[in-house]
Each structure stands twice: as structure tokens, then as C-alpha cells.
Amino acid sequence: MTADFRALTPDDIAALRAIVGETAILYGDADRLAPYRSDESGHGHGANPDVVLKPCSTDQVSRIAAYCNRHRIPMTPRGAGSGLAGGAIPLYGGVVLSFERMSSILEIDVENMVAVVEPGVITNDLCQRVGEDGLFYAGYPMSVQSSSIGGNVACNAGGAKVIKYGATAAHVLGLEVVLASGEVLQLGGKRRKDSSGYSLLRLMVGSEGTLGLITKITLRLIPQPGPSADLLVPFRSTEDAVAAFPKAIMAAPDMPAAVEFIDRLSMCHAMAYMGTTIPLADNADAFLIIQVEAKDADALFDVYRPVGEACLEAGALEVYVADTLWASERIWGLRRNCLEALRVIDPTVEGGDFVVPSTAIPAMMTFIRALADEHGVEIPCAGHVADGNIHPHPLKPEDRSDDEWNGQRHELLSRIAMKAVEYGGAVSGEHGVGFLKNDILAQSKGDELRAMKAIKDALDPHGILNPGKLFSN
Ligand SMILES: Cc1cc2nc3c(=O)[nH]c(=O)nc-3n(C[C@H](O)[C@H](O)[C@H](O)COP(=O)(O)OP(=O)(O)OC[C@H]3O[C@@H](n4cnc5c(N)ncnc54)[C@H](O)[C@@H]3O)c2cc1C
Known part of the structure; x- marks a missing residue:
């Protein structure tokens, strides 16, 4: 992988404009580009992207990817920007590929109990729509009103109902994915099972935009639960x-x-x-x-x-x-x-997302409280206890400077996450790694990280897809 990207030229902008059309490109307007430099993690890291593209079809996505791959231009896919790990933040500038215009519910197939959607559909819109047919989409996170299905799939989002219904991965039957080269893969479909070779479908779920661009999703539905x-x-x-x-x-x-x-x-x-x-x-x-x-x-x-x-x-x-x-x-x-509520007290509050076997939660809470006392901070915690997935949120004390606190908060969250790993857990249960947790991913995964990198290199040899995420390059 390489972070050796080429700066965009006027020729690039003209070529990308020709693909998406005049109304689907943001370029040269700092105010309109600014919302695309951050997400809900509260981080303002990264510069403005050079350009935001809003494709409306798989063909356009494929042509953009092929162009960027050929010219070594970094691309950051973006759903609704509700992520809490900095995944949609364009660390290297370049292109932000926003799926906001690919937001159609393409099909509700009642007999097969599946929905086929574009990635930019707001999750709650799908929930409402399938409800009209007496069906239920059970994979939704707590951010159901502000996140998109594409982002949910890219992060393997969880939520409150995972214990009964499973995380997003349990509901994804099919994906259309554009690779860095521009090649389009059809993975899975309306079928409910598949033992035919490696599951590239499962590999794409949770890959946080680092392996492919998700352009169509087939989701499993179930009958509406009762009251x-x-x-x-x-x-x-x-x-x-x-x-x-x-x-x-x-x-x-x-x-x-x-x-x-x-x-x-x-x-x-x-x-x-x-x-x-x-x-x-x-x-x-x-x-x-x-x-x-x-x-x-x-x-x-x-x-x-x-x-x-x-x-x-x-x-x-x-x-x-x-x-x-x-x-x-x-x-x-x-x-x-x-x-x-915590953002009222500390507008820059950032949370962890560790997951452990649920019996380890009392020990984790004891550890977190001891850490809070040691550092003289409050660390409120809430989460999906039946999944063992808790979100600790260290709050900035008044006596710490911003710089001092940024380092300290990262250290606190890292120590909590690594303690979770000691208890048989993992550093992220549902929000993903983005760039905020890539150092602790590396610490926690060891040899597994080498295998992950080999997959990344095979599918995205020039490292243009969401660089700086999952791996620190
Ligand atoms: C108040 C609040 C509550 C939340 N509750 C939960 C919760 O209960 N459970 C949970 O899991 N999360 C939760 N989140 C986090 C967030 O909503 C989820 O991570 C969500 O899945 C992100 O979706 P998004 O569309 O906003 O994606 P973005 O933030 O836009 O992107 C997230 C990641 O997905 C990638 N991506 C987006 N679209 C595509 C695509 N089409 N192809 C390839 N990659 C893509 C991006 O590059 C990025 O890496 C919460 C957030 C907030 C602010």
C-alpha cells in the first residue's frame, strides 16, 4: 500500500465532471466542501476533500474508480456521515464519493422476503417502507434516522436488537461492489445460503470502504414482530x-x-x-x-x-x-x-466501542472506574450489554488543555480497548476502526493483520480506497 498520491489537476476535474455531470460535483467551494471533511466522531481531522462526487449509478461509480485507480487519486466513500470512527473523513484529500443520490429502494420482494436497495437509503426510510408490507428490517442501529444502509453494511453496524436478530451482516444476502479497478462484482443475491467458495460477500461487510464501493444491497426481511x-x-x-x-x-x-x-x-x-x-x-x-x-x-x-x-x-x-x-x-x-447529553458537557466527546464476553463487563467497569479515578476524569458508560458491547465516553475535565486532553483521551480509550482484548474481546463491536482505532487494531490483531493487509493489497494494489483507515499505511 502507498500513501503516495498524485494531486488533482484541472484535467482530472474535467474528466470527473464529465462522468457525473455538472450538478453532481462540488469543487472549489470551501463552504460546500467543508461538511465532507468530518463525521459524527467529533473530529475535524483532515483537509477539505479536493472534490466531492455524487454519482447516480453503478456505471458512474465504476468509471470514477477506474479513473482514480489509473491516476492514483485517493477516494473516500461516504454514506450519511454518522460514523463514530472517522471512517468517512478524507485523510488524504482527493475524491469523496458520496452515495447521497443513490438512495432508491429498488424492490420489495414480499414473497422472497427481501429488499433490494441502493446504499444511500436512510435506514429508517427502509424500515418504514417494508413495514407497509407487514415486513421488518431487523439490522438497524440506534442511528436509524441518520445513517444509511451503505454505511451500516460498510461498518457491520450493530444496535439494540443484535441479541435477538443479529448485526447487519446477518441481514445482508447480496451486494453489488465496485472494486478499485472499476470492475463490478455481484456477490450473493436473493438466495438464503451459499457454500460455493470463499464468501467475498461476508468479507465486504465491515470492510469500511477499504476493499470496495457498495452500490447495491439485497437485505433479508422478516415478518413484523408483534407488540x-x-x-x-x-x-x-x-x-x-x-x-x-x-x-x-x-x-x-x-x-x-x-x-x-x-x-x-x-x-x-x-x-x-x-x-x-x-x-x-x-x-x-x-x-x-x-x-x-x-x-x-x-x-x-x-x-x-x-x-x-x-x-x-x-x-x-x-x-x-x-x-x-x-x-x-x-x-x-x-x-x-x-x-x-454528553456533547452538551463536552462538545468534542469521543467514545470507545469495545466488546467482551458479557460476563467480563463487571471487571471492565471496575477497570474503567479505577482508570477514571487515576486520571481525575468522568467516564460514563452505556451500551448493548447482552452483546458485551459498551461505549465508554471520557469527558474532558476543565483543568486540561485541548492538546493535553486529546492525547490523554486517546490513551484512556486505548487502554480500555486493550483491556477488553485481554478479556477475549475486540477493540470495536460495531462502530468500526476508521482511523481513530487503527493503532489499537494493529496492537490487538498481530498476525491476523498481515492477512488483512494481503487481502487489501490484492483488491486495491494502489491503496486508493479509503486510505489511512483500518491500517495506518
Ligand atoms: C447518536 C448515534 C448513535 C449511533 N448508534 C449506533 C449503533 O447503535 N450501532 C452502530 O453500529 N453504530 C451507531 N452509530 C454509528 C453510525 O451511525 C454507524 O456506524 C453507521 O453505520 C454509519 O452509517 P453512515 O451511512 O452514516 O456511514 P458514514 O459515516 O458515511 O461512513 C461510515 C463508513 O462506511 C464507509 N461507507 C459508507 N458508504 C459506503 C459504501 N456505499 N461503500 C463502501 N463504503 C461505504 C465509509 O467510507 C466509512 O468508512 C451511531 C452514531 C450516532 C451519531
Whole structure:
């Protein structure tokens, strides 16, 4: 791989303009290019891209890739820019390839229960549309309203419902992918299984735009689940909460759809942000949100009752049940707004995304709290506890300068991630590596990284696809 790219010339701009057309190119206008230099990671790293291209077809994407490959021009694919690992940030300038105009739902095939979509579809739009046919797309993240399907596939996004339905990879049946050379591959399709050789389909999911440009996606759908209820369960300690949730899962007649964790600090900040309070907030150190589903409203009570009872037997301080949309929204609003609430206190807040076997979470929380005390910082944590995936968010103390804090925060997040690896975990559970975690990816993967690099070199020999991401070059 090489970071030895050629600067764009007026001839390049003319050639790229000829591919996408006058209205689908942003060039020379710093204000309009600026939104494409950052994402939701809160980082303003990187310069403006030289040019933003908004192709509307696979053919255009293929011609752009072939041109950039020939002329050693770096390309950064971009979905909706909601990423938290800096994946869509153009570290080397060059071309940002934005999929915002490739946003059509091409087909809902009810009989095969699949959807075929372009990558720029906002995930929630797909969820709404398939709901009209009584179907459900279960792979969505918490950022369902602000992320695109292409970005979800590129990061193998998770979310609250992974425990029951799986992460994005579990729902991807087919991909159309443009390689760096411009060659177009059709991987998988509407078929539900495939044992025919290496799964390049699976390789592309989670590759963060470093192996190919995803131009079409075939997704598995399932019938709409029945009505749901949400249980908000406060515990005196994280240990109690983490010990309780496997018992709650075992007690449930069906796998709960979600088991989320919020620690006391995150809950306090989320309540302040939402202008609300919840009972027992002062006595509890940890909270679970457990969502259960039933086939109809009459069956719902029989599904959540044993779950609630199991939590109480395991030491829950109380169990609050929300079985109306309004009450559920109030509970989920607290969880969904954890990050926004922290941004009020520290606008540059950045989070980790470690994943461990869920039994290691109490030890991880003990480690995080000791680290916070050692450095005199707050590190609120929330996440998808049933998946063992927690997001720690160190908050900048007032007495630290920006420079001092940038280094310290990175060190804190790195130490937490590497501790997770010691416990049999990994540095990212769902947000991906981008460039913010590529140093700890290298530390944690050892020999596996060499195999990953060999794949990258084979598919993108000039390293033009999303350079600086996953590998630090
Ligand atoms: C409030 C909030 C909550 C969030 N909750 C979750 C959550 O629950 N679970 C979770 O997993 N994530 C979550 N995220 C992170 C983020 O929403 C996901 O990573 C999402 O999948 C990114 O999608 P995007 O379309 O915004 O992609 P972008 O940020 O635009 O890009 C992300 C990566 O995908 C690549 N990419 C995008 N499109 C393509 C394409 N067509 N072909 C090839 N590569 C492509 C980019 O190069 C980049 O590396 C959250 C973010 C926020 C701000």
C-alpha cells in the first residue's frame, strides 16, 4: 500500500465532471466542501476533500474508480456521515464519493422476503417502507434516522436488537461492489445460503470502504414482530445488573429483543438533557432496559412478567414496565440521547466501542472506574450489554488543555480497548476502526493483520480506497 498520491489537476476535474455531470460535483467551494471533511466522531481531522462526487449509478461509480485507480487519486466513500470512527473523513484529500443520490429502494420482494436497495437509503426510510408490507428490517442501529444502509453494511453496524436478530451482516444476502479497478462484482443475491467458495460477500461487510464501493444491497426481511413492552430496571450495582440479565433472558418465553445498559453517570446526564427524572435514580448505580415482544397484546403480560420477576429475584430495586408507545419512548429517549447529553458537557466527546464476553463487563467497569479515578476524569458508560458491547465516553475535565486532553483521551480509550482484548474481546463491536482505532487494531490483531493487509493489497494494489483507515499505511 502507498500513501503516495498524485494531486488533482484541472484535467482530472474535467474528466470527473464529465462522468457525473455538472450538478453532481462540488469543487472549489470551501463552504460546500467543508461538511465532507468530518463525521459524527467529533473530529475535524483532515483537509477539505479536493472534490466531492455524487454519482447516480453503478456505471458512474465504476468509471470514477477506474479513473482514480489509473491516476492514483485517493477516494473516500461516504454514506450519511454518522460514523463514530472517522471512517468517512478524507485523510488524504482527493475524491469523496458520496452515495447521497443513490438512495432508491429498488424492490420489495414480499414473497422472497427481501429488499433490494441502493446504499444511500436512510435506514429508517427502509424500515418504514417494508413495514407497509407487514415486513421488518431487523439490522438497524440506534442511528436509524441518520445513517444509511451503505454505511451500516460498510461498518457491520450493530444496535439494540443484535441479541435477538443479529448485526447487519446477518441481514445482508447480496451486494453489488465496485472494486478499485472499476470492475463490478455481484456477490450473493436473493438466495438464503451459499457454500460455493470463499464468501467475498461476508468479507465486504465491515470492510469500511477499504476493499470496495457498495452500490447495491439485497437485505433479508422478516415478518413484523408483534407488540412490545419495555422494562426499565434499576440495580444497586453494575455487578447486580450484569448478573441479572442472563437470568432474565432464561426466564423469558422468547429471546428479548434488546437488553441495554446505562450506568449512573450516563443516566444522570441523559435525564438532565431530556429534562426528566426517573424513580430510584439516586439509589441505583446501573440500569437495564429490556425489551420483549409477544405475538399479540394479550400475550404481552405473560412474556414480560417472568422477566421482571427474574430481575427482582436477582436483586433489582424495582421493575418499571412501559407498554404504551409514550412510556416506551420516554425510556428509549434516555438511552438514545446518552451521546447527545454528553456533547452538551463536552462538545468534542469521543467514545470507545469495545466488546467482551458479557460476563467480563463487571471487571471492565471496575477497570474503567479505577482508570477514571487515576486520571481525575468522568467516564460514563452505556451500551448493548447482552452483546458485551459498551461505549465508554471520557469527558474532558476543565483543568486540561485541548492538546493535553486529546492525547490523554486517546490513551484512556486505548487502554480500555486493550483491556477488553485481554478479556477475549475486540477493540470495536460495531462502530468500526476508521482511523481513530487503527493503532489499537494493529496492537490487538498481530498476525491476523498481515492477512488483512494481503487481502487489501490484492483488491486495491494502489491503496486508493479509503486510505489511512483500518491500517495506518
Ligand atoms: C447518536 C448515534 C448513535 C449511533 N448508534 C449506533 C449503533 O447503535 N450501532 C452502530 O453500529 N453504530 C451507531 N452509530 C454509528 C453510525 O451511525 C454507524 O456506524 C453507521 O453505520 C454509519 O452509517 P453512515 O451511512 O452514516 O456511514 P458514514 O459515516 O458515511 O461512513 C461510515 C463508513 O462506511 C464507509 N461507507 C459508507 N458508504 C459506503 C459504501 N456505499 N461503500 C463502501 N463504503 C461505504 C465509509 O467510507 C466509512 O468508512 C451511531 C452514531 C450516532 C451519531
